[in-house]
Amino acid sequence: MSTDVDNPFFARLWTALSGHETEAMRRLRKENLSGLRGRVLEVGAGTGTNFAHYPPTVTEVIAVEPERRLAAHSRDAAAHAPVPVTVTTDRVEQFSAAEPFDAIVCSLVLCSVDDVDGVVRQLFSMLRPGGELRYLEHIAGTGARAALQRFADATLWPRMLGNCHTHRNTEAAITAAGFEVDDARREWMLPAWAPLPVAEVALGRAVRPAG
């Protein structure tokens, strides 16, 4: 598996989209990071949209972003971040660290990895006991939206959007890996009536048990 992704179409699209986020989305990003402290791993940083929202209690962020154009944007964002941020072009599956992290941040990325169960197990192993996973992720809906998501996932959506799969049971993967979810809710990133498979997100905090 290569560690450096070349996806010019998605990189251009995501750079445009992430530059025009709604105030509601910015609030969700900020909430996802609030109260974090210590050493943090951010998975799939994109253009580095989260970086501005890290609280000063975070001492260091290591951000992995394998798409080289997005990693370049992330490095620009890191230069203006309120906390020290280092960007690498590893896929998370290839990334290893000498020391465990206090927290890991995933936003809009667990829908894009090939093996969500494997990646979430890996993230569990990279946290210190008592460390936390913060997530803001697209998740599988129900009813008509689930049908729309399955259709999108089987057709062009993943190919156009960097392997994004909208009908993922990401929270089930998080629990199955051994995490305890202690605070989670669902939110609308776009109006609930919007006929888009990614309108709904899950925002949550999951802890690697200390014992």
Ligand SMILES: C[S@@+](CC[C@H](N)C(=O)[O-])C[C@H]1O[C@@H](n2cnc3c(N)ncnc32)[C@H](O)[C@@H]1O
């Ligand atoms: C939809 S973007 C979200 C970017 C960012 N997390 C955000 O919240 O704006 C998904 C990102 O995950 C990255 N990604 C996809 N597969 C990955 C993997 N296996 N390891 C690390 N990053 C990955 C993509 O390159 C892309 O930048």
